Amino acid sequence: MSGYFHRLKPKDFKLKSSYEEIKNSNIVDWPISYEDLEPYYTKVESIVGVSGYAKKHPFLEPRSTPDFPYSATDEHVVSSWLDKACERLSFNALPTPRAILSRDEKDRRGCEYAGYCGSYGCASGAKSSAREALINRAIKTGNCTVLADSFVKRLNSNAEEVTDIEYIDKENKSHFVQAKIYVLAAQAIESSRLLLNSKNEFFKNGLANNSNQVGKNLLFSAGGVGEGAFYYEDFSPEEAQELTVIGPFVNRSLQDWYELDEGKKKGATIDFLFEHNNAVARATQAMSRGDLVWGDTLRKKVLHDFKKRRIFTFEIFADWTPHNNCFVSLDDEVKDKWGMPVAKVRIGAHPYDIEVGNEIAKHAEKVLEEMGAREVSSSISPYPPQNLQAGGCSFGDNAKESVLDKNCKTHELNNLYVTDGSFMPTGGSVPFTWTIYANSFRVADAIIKDLQG
Ligand SMILES: Cc1cc2nc3c(=O)[nH]c(=O)nc-3n(C[C@H](O)[C@H](O)[C@H](O)COP(=O)(O)OP(=O)(O)OC[C@H]3O[C@@H](n4cnc5c(N)ncnc54)[C@H](O)[C@@H]3O)c2cc1C
Numbered sequence: 001m002s003g004y005f006h007r008l009k010p011k012d013f014k015l016k017s018s019y020e021e022i023k024n025s026n027i028v029d030w031p032i033s034y035e036d037l038e039p040y041y042t043k044v045e046s047i048v049g050v051s052g053y054a055k056k057h058p059f060l061e062p063r064s065t066p067d068f069p070y071s072a073t074d075e076h077v078v079s080s081w082l083d084k085a086c087e088r089l090s091f092n093a094l095p096t097p098r099a100i101l102s103r104d105e106k107d108r109r110g111c112e113y114a115g116y117c118g119s120y121g122c123a124s125g126a127k128s129s130a131r132e133a134l135i136n137r138a139i140k141t142g143n144c145t146v147l148a149d150s151f152v153k154r155l156n157s158n159a160e161e162v163t164d165i166e167y168i169d170k171e172n173k174s175h176f177v178q179a180k181i182y183v184l185a186a187q188a189i190e191s192s193r194l195l196l197n198s199k200n201e202f203f204k205n206g207l208a209n210n211s212n213q214v215g216k217n218l219l220f221s222a223g224g225v226g227e228g229a230f231y232y233e234d235f236s237p238e239e240a241q242e243l244t245v246i247g248p249f250v251n252r253s254l255q256d257w258y259e260l261d262e263g264k265k266k267g268a269t270i271d272f273l274f275e276h277n278n279a280v281a282r283a284t285q286a287m288s289r290g291d292l293v294w295g296d297t298l299r300k301k302v303l304h305d306f307k308k309r310r311i312f313t314f315e316i317f318a319d320w321t322p323h324n325n326c327f328v329s330l331d332d333e334v335k336d337k338w339g340m341p342v343a344k345v346r347i348g349a350h351p352y353d354i355e356v357g358n359e360i361a362k363h364a365e366k367v368l369e370e371m372g373a374r375e376v377s378s379s380i381s382p383y384p385p386q387n388l389q390a391g392g393c394s395f396g397d398n399a400k401e402s403v404l405d406k407n408c409k410t411h412e413l414n415n416l417y418v419t420d421g422s423f424m425p426t427g428g429s430v431p432f433t434w435t436i437y438a439n440s441f442r443v444a445d446a447i448i449k450d451l452q453g
């Protein structure tokens with residue numbers, strides 16, 4: 001992941017009771033509040049590692065600590081251009097918290113600003129992936145065993161609890177594991193698929209699915225993306241030189257429109273960044289802009305992007321309205337290589353989300369224009385990015401309308417927890433991962449209590 005980290009806001013936990021009704025939606029309030037999760041957001045900042053600084057603004061979430069434990073990572077000169085442009089526009093440019101260490105910490109090195117962040121592994125350990133921040137350390141305690149190259153095929157159960165899980169190793173051999181407590185965290189789509197594929201005589205529609213809620217209300221991140229080009233010739237030679245620097249981050253967000261229509265509607269977060277520095281990614285992007293060309297024309301087109309300009313982009317993160325037309329089910333015909341039905345994912349975007357995305361994109365475009373970018377454009381589409389998935393096993397107090405209870409234990413099996421993004425009934429107008437981490441720590445406390453009887 002890229003590590004753009006944002007907390008949810010208190011009202012994100014009670015969308016239904018806070019905002020206007022959206023027709024044909026399944027929006028519900030969460031069974032927990034921001035106050036329940038706040039200590040865990042703070043825990044993630046120090047244990048997992050989040051850097052930044054808490055700048056006061058109208059939508060800043062309440063914090064139990066004054067600031068981040070890790071100071072912000074180094075910033076590109078363009079961040080100060082963005083700050084000035086926002087000042088002129090009376091927008092509130094905010095530092096983006098990053099799940100990246102700005103200094104060495106125990107067994108992890110601070111960021112080395114290679115500039116290849118996102119979509120790749122991080123060689124220094126600065127990026128706060130679960131592996132760097134948690135799993136490596138857990139293994140060192142001697143209390144954690146990782147069975148790599150293992151595919152969990154199904155969970156078996158009796159009427160009350162999971163009895164064992166079956167996994168396949170890389171030699172294609174089947175094994176069974178028994179435990180007191182099972183925690184499923186295979187990412188939203190796969191967790192739903194696994195439960196649906198684990199149907200048995202007690203759970204004919206899939207494990208923990210007598211409510212028929214498994215796979216329902218799948219969430220992505222609504223919004224979209226946009227970009228503009230900084231042509232070196234439009235700037236002084238010194239500025240043009242500064243623009244070419246690779247490594248330090250832009251780290252700027254806007255949350256001025258987190259709410260719209262005087263607080264009646266939910267809005268979005270905008271994050272700003274440079275186009276990915278990787279040469280292959282840049283060339284691919286260059287090729288995909290404008291008409292399809294090949295041969296020498298293509299070569300010139302790619303060269304133009306590398307030599308004449310630098311592309312600056314934005315990403316909009318808006319709530320994905322949960323509704324009946326977005327869900328995971330099993331395919332009737334196609335199976336994976338272990339003979340298990342693959343997931344069939346129905347992606348239906350709610351028209352409301354497209355409207356919000358278009359409204360927010362106008363503000364983001366204005367910032368790029370004010371900074372001196374040319375060819376500014378945005379693309380708000382019903383097709384979501386695949387990297388942000390949540391929902392499918394929502395938590396809630398009503399066992400007929402949700403899969404998990406408020407501690408993310410399934411209502412129907414008393415030793416099965418789900419701790420990936422599946423629990424979220426609504427996703428907030430931010431990327432999800434800080435919330436997934438925070439909630440996992442909260443559920444871990446509940447599991448400890450459970451184990452202590
Ligand atoms: C390129 C990219 C950039 C991103 N950038 C950001 C960002 O800037 N900010 C942000 O908040 N989020 C970002 N994300 C999203 C973030 O990575 C996810 O939200 C997060 O990882 C989801 O956590 P999870 O626990 O739900 O699932 P995962 O982290 O995907 O964990 C699921 C694990 O289960 C394993 N698994 C799945 N099925 C099985 C099975 N059957 N048997 C055994 N193991 C299984 C998988 O291998 C995986 O290790 C990004 C993602 C990508 C891909």
Ligand code: SF4
Pocket residue numbers: 100110111112113114115116117118121122123124125126127
């Ligand atoms: S820039 Fe490099 S060192 Fe820093 S977090 Fe990204 S990948 Fe890791």
